[in-house]
Amino acid sequence: xxxxxxxxxxxxxxxxxxxxxxxxxxxxxxxxxxxxxxxxxxxxxxxxxxxxxxxxxxxxxxxxxxxxxxxxxxxxxxxxxxxxxxxxxxxxxxxxxxxxxxxxxxxxxxxxxxxxxxxxxxxxxxxxxxxxxxxxxxxxxxxxxxxxxxxxxxxxxxxxxxxxxxxxxxxxxxxxxxxxxxxxxxxxxxxxxxxxxxxxxxxxxxxxxxxxxxxxxxxxxxxxxxxxxxxxxxxxxxxxxxxxxxxxxxxxxxxxxxxxxxxxxxxxxxxxxxxxxxxxxxxxxxxxxxxxxxxxxxxxxxxxxxxxxxxxxxxxxxxxxxxxxxxxxxxxxxxxxxxxxxxxxxxxxxxxxxxxxxxxxxxxxxxxxx
Amino acid sequence: xxxxxxxxxxxxxxxxxxxxxxxxxxxxxxxxxxxxxxxxxxxxxxxxxxxxxxxxxxxxxxxxxxxxxxxxxxxxxxxxxxxxxxxxxxxxxxxxxxxxxxxxxxxxxxxxxxxxxxxxxxxxxxxxxxxxxxxxxxxxxxxxxxxxxxxxxxxxxxxxxxxxxxxxxxxxxxxxxxxxxxxxxxxxxxxxxxxxxxxxxxxxxxxxxxxxxxxxxxxxxxxxxxxxxxxxxxxxxxxxxxxxxxxxxxxxxxxxxxxxxxxxxxxxxxxxxxxxxxxxxxxx
Amino acid sequence: xxxxxxxxxxxxxxxxxxxxxxxxxxxxxxxxxxxxxxxxxxxxxxxxxxxxxxxxxxxxxxxxxxxxxxxxxxxxxxxxxxxxxxxxxxxxxxxxxxxxxxxxxxxxxxxxxxxxxxxxxxxxxxxxxxxxxxxxxxxxxxxxxxxxxxxxxxxxxxxxxxxxxxxxxxxxxxx
Ligand SMILES: Cc1ncc(C[n+]2csc(CCOP(=O)(O)OP(=O)(O)O)c2C)c(N)n1
Ligand code: SF4
Numbered sequence: 019x020x021x022x023x024x025x026x027x028x029x030x031x032x033x034x035x036x037x038x039x040x041x042x043x044x045x046x047x048x049x050x051x052x053x054x055x056x057x058x059x060x061x062x063x064x065x066x067x068x069x070x071x072x073x074x075x076x077x078x079x080x081x082x083x084x085x086x087x088x089x090x091x092x093x094x095x096x097x098x099x100x101x102x103x104x105x106x107x108x109x110x111x112x113x114x115x116x117x118x119x120x121x122x123x124x125x126x127x128x129x130x131x132x133x134x135x136x137x138x139x140x141x142x143x144x145x146x147x148x149x150x151x152x153x154x155x156x157x158x159x160x161x162x163x164x165x166x167x168x169x170x171x172x173x174x175x176x177x178x179x180x181x182x183x184x185x186x187x188x189x190x191x192x193x194x195x196x197x198x199x200x201x202x203x204x205x206x207x208x209x210x211x212x213x214x215x216x217x218x219x220x221x222x223x224x225x226x227x228x229x230x231x232x233x234x235x236x237x238x239x240x241x242x243x244x245x246x247x248x249x250x251x252x253x254x255x256x257x258x259x260x261x262x263x264x265x266x267x268x269x270x271x272x273x274x275x276x277x278x279x280x281x282x283x284x285x286x287x288x289x290x291x292x293x294x295x296x297x298x299x300x301x302x303x304x305x306x307x308x309x310x311x312x313x314x315x316x317x318x319x320x321x322x323x324x325x326x327x328x329x330x331x332x333x334x335x336x337x338x339x340x341x342x343x344x345x346x347x348x349x350x351x352x353x354x355x356x357x358x359x360x361x362x363x364x365x366x367x368x369x370x371x372x373x374x375x376x377x378x379x380x381x382x383x384x385x386x387x388x
Numbered sequence: 389x390x391x392x393x394x395x396x397x398x399x400x401x402x403x404x405x406x407x408x409x410x411x412x413x414x415x416x417x418x419x420x421x422x423x424x425x426x427x428x429x430x431x432x433x434x435x436x437x438x439x440x441x442x443x444x445x446x447x448x449x450x451x452x453x454x455x456x457x458x459x460x461x462x463x464x465x466x467x468x469x470x471x472x473x474x475x476x477x478x479x480x481x482x483x484x485x486x487x488x489x490x491x492x493x494x495x496x497x498x499x500x501x502x503x504x505x506x507x508x509x510x511x512x513x514x515x516x517x518x519x520x521x522x523x524x525x526x527x528x529x530x531x532x533x534x535x536x537x538x539x540x541x542x543x544x545x546x547x548x549x550x551x552x553x554x555x556x557x558x559x560x561x562x563x564x565x566x567x568x569x570x571x572x573x574x575x576x577x578x579x580x581x582x583x584x585x586x587x588x589x590x591x592x593x594x595x596x597x598x599x600x601x602x603x604x605x606x607x608x609x610x611x612x613x614x615x616x617x618x619x620x621x622x623x624x625x626x627x628x629x630x631x632x633x634x635x636x637x638x639x640x641x642x643x644x645x646x647x648x649x650x651x652x653x654x655x656x657x658x659x660x661x662x663x664x665x666x667x668x669x670x671x672x
Numbered sequence: 673x674x675x676x677x678x679x680x681x682x683x684x685x686x687x688x689x690x691x692x693x694x695x696x697x698x699x700x701x702x703x704x705x706x707x708x709x710x711x712x713x714x715x716x717x718x719x720x721x722x723x724x725x726x727x728x729x730x731x732x733x734x735x736x737x738x739x740x741x742x743x744x745x746x747x748x749x750x751x752x753x754x755x756x757x758x759x760x761x762x763x764x765x766x767x768x769x770x771x772x773x774x775x776x777x778x779x780x781x782x783x784x785x786x787x788x789x790x791x792x793x794x795x796x797x798x799x800x801x802x803x804x805x806x807x808x809x810x811x812x813x814x815x816x817x818x819x820x821x822x823x824x825x826x827x828x829x830x831x832x833x834x835x836x837x838x839x840x841x842x843x844x845x846x847x
Contacts, residue, residue, distance in 0.1 A: 022704075044481075045525065099446060192706040287732060
């Protein structure tokens with residue numbers, strides 16, 4: 019069905035289609051639309067999930083962990099401070115190999131309070147063992163949420179998946195949304211280590227130095243295996259529903275001399291900048307990274323690369339820029355832009371590409387020394 | 389408190405804040421967790437407050453205030469440290485740090501202004517939302533009852549605990565003065581009708597507060613070193629409460645409340661009146 | 673791409689108007705996106721919403737700076753905010769007003785949406801509803817088809833009076 023929906027609504031619609039058994043969530047701007055829509059579905063009986071209105075995000079993730087440990091499909095959604103408050107439990111969910119799916123509406127961190135888009139919240143969760151995907155349109159948020167359940171619950175993965183959407187820019191933007199009847203696209207969840215009193219197991223007991231690292235390696239092995247599962251799931255999605263997704267979303271990159279790399283809605287805005295540059299005869303392209311974990315191999319050989327980071331690692335640099343440098347053994351031009359919802363237009367992005375200086379970092383709007 | 393708050397029209401939590409600051413005087417620091425008050429105080433670079441305000445994460449107000457109070461006392465400063473937190477920041481996500489601060493005997497005043505919902509994020513349910521009230525996460529009316537935070541805090545045996553309501557400013561003002569004169573942790577729980585969330589016209593904000601007290605849905609009292617004293621506006625109301633419907637009817641959030649929920653609310657009022665009356669007489 | 677900026681006050685329906693306009697454009701077979709610009713302010717504060725209509729998917733998320741059309745749902749905002757800011761030369765302004773207005777250099781359209789709402793008794797929580805009737809005026813100006821305007825309204829609202837109000841606005845807008 020073709021409707022007009024916000025990014026938040028799209029996520030809620032996908033959750034309705036995926037039918038989790040348990041949803042535990044706590045409201046936070048700009049994610050509230052997801053929680054409220056789900057509460058409404060549950061209240062009207064159109065979604066038969068148990069919805070637990072927990073008293074904090076720490077409890078939201080803990081409740082998802084408890085539910086998921088029984089083999090139940092689970093979902094939660096959060097943002098910013100909420101994601102940070104969950105941090106102990108996000109590590110737990112991944113370490114316990116539970117396929118929880120979470121939508122995170124990217125928002126800046128306090129202080130000062132700021133409710134607008136930034137990726138630092140999710141970036142700070144990079145090393146927890148969660149798969150992370152960033153979306154750029156309402157349709158993509160919907161499609162990706164559906165795929166997230168397949169990927170997380172696949173027996174070669176069994177790791178939680180975080181679907182990211184930019185606060186307000188995407189969570190509140192209204193766009194066309196084609197919903198699907200997903201049929202058997204998401205197979206039933208069979209958690210091999212589900213709690214079963216017939217087969218008593220101790221979960222997460224004290225594990226010594228001679229054993230612990232094996233469990234860590236096992237997470238990494240599944241993370242590597244997830245690359246295939248993601249590829250297969252995206253291909254199957256395209257086969258069934260006609261919409262194609264990759265690890266990145268490449269726009270006019272084939273013959274490009276300069277490529278701008280970014281996450282989320284910035285990558286869509288960048289496409290407009292690319293069209294403008296192309297009409298001036300500048301051969302530029304845009305590569306929007308969808309999957310940050312597992313981090314994809316990027317095809318950047320022979321191009322000049324501009325990376326826009328809507329995040330920062332203090333004392334180090336833009337995180338996406340540095341990950342690209344490290345993985346591809348190249349130098350890049352790093353631009354820090356869009357922090358806390360700072361307005362970044364396609365003209366600005368065209369400017370970043372035109373004025374690129376490989377090997378340098380600049381902060382949009384900041385004049386050094388001033 | 390200065391002009392330029394960004395509260396909704398008819399907001400009684402901003403009214404209450406004004407009375408609290410009047411009672412507290414200039415040697416005061418406010419600690420505010422995420423809540424409507426994070427917005428009400430004004431938006432950078434403006435502020436509507438003329439005392440220091442320390443904004444802190446949602447779950448952390450009481451712990452942050454513990455640190456602040458200890459640091460002031462360590463250098464002999466008597467500065468009032470006041471937490472001004474919503475019901476979500478108190479009963480739900482903040483309960484752990486609050487309980488800790490009371491147990492450790494922190495010298496501070498903790499004020500919970502209770503609009504019975506998460507106002508800042510758009511009127512979702514909280515542990516303080518009454519049974520039957522509609523919020524954006526309880527579209528058919530809440531099915532759980534309001535958490536009795538006063539009983540929980542009383543169990544920590546603080547030297548001072550009081551309830552108040554924005555519709556009774558003098559009562560609130562006196563309680564703030566008293567709370568700050570006492571050493572150790574003090575708690576004031578203020579009911580603040582919220583026109584936007586409770587769905588009544590902004591000009592009725594005082595009237596709704598009065599109806600809450602007159603119906604016995606909200607009872608004003610204080611407990612000093614364990615001794616209960618019912619405050620005068622509630623004394624009369626408890627003897628002869630007006631029908632609860634008079635309080636509920638003007639509020640959109642209670643539209644279509646089930647007879648069963650209404651019954652339970654009424655029962656709770658009767659029980660509470662009885663319990664407090666007996667406690668005041670010393671029969672408990 | 674056709675860009676629209678809607679000015680209103682919080683609670684007046686500017687966001688819904690943007691949504692309905694996007695739905696109508698999509699029912700016309702076009703692509704569209706709508707977004708409110710959110711500040712931290714509460715009720716009654718000036719709000720702007722944006723709508724983009726195009727023949728291909730909309731990829732822009734930044735604010736509209738040079739609109740083709742400005743809609744003012746609350747005439748009291750004129751002078752309080754610069755409603756003409758960035759409006760393209762020769763662009764259109766549609767204003768909710770009981771009398772016709774002129775903005776030099778622009779095509780000005782006036783329509784008494786408040787009067788229509790009062791006549792149709794379209795009132796919610798004491799305020800007239802403007803977000804549905806404005807679609808009629810937009811159809812008359814030629815941004816969307818009248819048929820899609822109706823479709824959009826009935827997809828979102830069940831009350832027939834909304835469609836009647838939009839029809840009235842279609843007839844009464846002074847261009
Ligand atoms: C860890 C965390 N979770 C969620 C939020 C989002 N949030 C901010 S204020 C708020 C509700 C506050 O409710 P309450 O304490 O009752 O105060 P009120 O807004 O009603 O004044 C929420 C959920 C947050 N800032 N931090
Ligand atoms: S939502 Fe309620 S408590 Fe919050 S500012 Fe508005 S009126 Fe005040």
